[in-house]
Amino acid sequence: MVRPSRVLSLYEGFFAGGARILHTDVIAGLHAGGHQEHSVLAIAARAHRESTVQRMQDDPRYLQLVGGGIRVSTLGTVAGGHPAAPESFTDRQLKIAAEAVHSADLILSLKEQPLGILLALQARGLMSDAPVAACLHRSDPLHSGPALGWLTQAAASGLLTATIACAEATDRAYARAGVTASRRYVIANGIDTRRFRPGTRAEQQATRRALGIPSGAPVVAYAARFDPMKDPGLFLRALARHAERHPGTHYVLCGAGMSWENPAFRALAAESGVLPTAQIHALGIRHDMPAIYQIADVIALTSAFGEASPLCLIEGAACGATPVTTDVGDAAVQIDGIGVVTPADAGAIADTWQTVLQNRPEFRRRALAARPRLGRRRMLNQYRAVAFDLLRREEVAA
Template sequence: MLSVYDGFFSGGARIVHSDVVLGLMEGGQHHRVLSIHGEVHREATRQRMEDDACYRSLTAAGAGVTSLGRVQGGGRIPATFNGPELAETARAMAGADVILSLKEQPLALLNQAGLPRRPVVVCLHRSDPENQGSSLADLKAAVADGTVAACVCCAESTRAAYEAAGIPSDLLHVIPNGVDLLRFRPDPARRLALRTDLGIDHPAPVVVYAARYDAMKNVPLFLRAAAAWLRRTPNGHVLMCGAGMTAANSELDADIRAALGHRHDRRRLHLLGVRRDMETVYAGADVVALTSTWGEAAPLCLIEGMMCGAVPVTTDVGDSAAIVAGRGIVTAPHPEVIARAWTTAVVDRAAYAPALAASRELFSRTRMIASYAALIDRLHAGSARPALQEPH
């Protein structure tokens, strides 16, 4: 198996995909990963491949991870590749039976003429195909020439959006996201450790927001809701995690000043940046919040937070409403409405606990990986079809 990434940087899709690769390796498959970019500059953060938690997990497990060495400054992947890049890609593809493309962006590379023919599974993790630059056109081209054998959609909203955009329905397979239930679980010791580390009183209510700094996440809306909630909750704390969620991000600083000004409440807003211990962050929280406006499909933060006992409060985007149904609260995209929902979630947290506990099997990593393995096995069994042979 070969997985192709556009790059290693903080985000739910890379976390899920890397976990799938690790799970398939645990089941006996051999995997390699090829990254188009070796370094990415985005969300006001320089993200080197070797520093990334997913890269470290994959290499520690024995997956070979290589890069074409490009540096991305936040733009789209260029449609042209040089000879050495194509030769490296051809070598990586030649040793694979099936190729997994992490989202559609790597198809700009995989569509290049002269590369080995292999069945490609495109793993889709968003619900806005029209908002991905040239990637939708690259996907349609790969479908038209028979390169794409299947598309894995992480959510029903993803399947519906790509079908509406013209991708044949028989290629679209929904495999919902799952998480490691041994890692993501309620844990009083982790809860106490996080609060002690941040100087938060044990009974104080805590809202966590785990997202990269991106327009689709609607960070200004979240901060206006945080300002309203902190104003009416004198002992409350808000944690912001993810790429760009640091004081070094001037755009975030401007958003915070616009929402909170110079009020003392800012001392209860904690900017944590990229964390490698999200199971501890979620265990220490009472609410996991999402305020995205578009693009989301099956937000990993909601699932991880719920499995650690935090009540999800989200805007209605992608499959979010279905994910939190009976387990949390869906709100209108209005700061005061969101702030009141956070308060309700904190007060009713114990009442939500049974539903959160009962949903653990539904969001299991084991279920997710078994579904990926079954699909890959079916594709591999049929990969000797003439259309998928090496070109003469």
């Protein structure tokens, strides 16, 4: 009997974000298929980000992996504004990491930040010969800080075997930045359409009731962390304009730091001209996003840079909401035929929201008709094929 291939994923840590959601869904799906045995090594055990403290043990991605029988270990650091540099690891942490990588046939790095630990192992002569693939989820690698240098160093030294980009924009951007991996793959994001689905009337009524949103009131949803990349100021300026003209609309904001408890959020809302009368539900981190999308008419994204293949747009569409986004990464390709791309202008964004609300039935019909192409089956099959290709090539080279 041939044993399953052993695949180790490296996480910077467990904290809210689309890349972690996507990668966790991928490895959980592949592990459940039986041909691969997955494990995870997290550099950090908790994260201090966007005015929040996020512990690994509380994170839904961690709970999903452990619940699916996937072993998760950690080096116990704290993730913050900067990833852990190669020289920062202790002998004990290097020993734990060396044991993990030597037990794997293939190593996947979730984004470039965890590569610091592999470079540290390489410098000590502790790195294994397993192929290493970096799973990339940005379209602006120059904003990755020192981690971009680790990625280019890993590629130049032969430590990095391949890159797996979630968008064509991502693949092109990293190539321009000098990442010269011998193999490059592009696998577009997909989602679990069993989870992200239209809500029943009872489900929608229950969510609206819990949030204090009247039945039939228009809803604009925003799912993004409080970060300059997401340009929450642009969103709030558009909200201020829209709310002034259409006071019956409700705005549901989700994401780390998107809460009135965050002083920076409160200050930005005031600076953006948001009036106290605006119907804003700033909920912070939520773990029930399908329920939020199910009551939304519009799923808004106002990112300025960095996006590759934003999950919130297709998650919202699969639930019946209409994506309205700035032109970042592969967003325009993602929502072709089901949403609207706007310039980064608050007035234009507010006007587009209202156009969607006025033509809601047709836009909803388009979103729901696209559900088959938004699913994750194609994505999982492609990741499985890439893993097989990397392992087969390694066997041939040996």
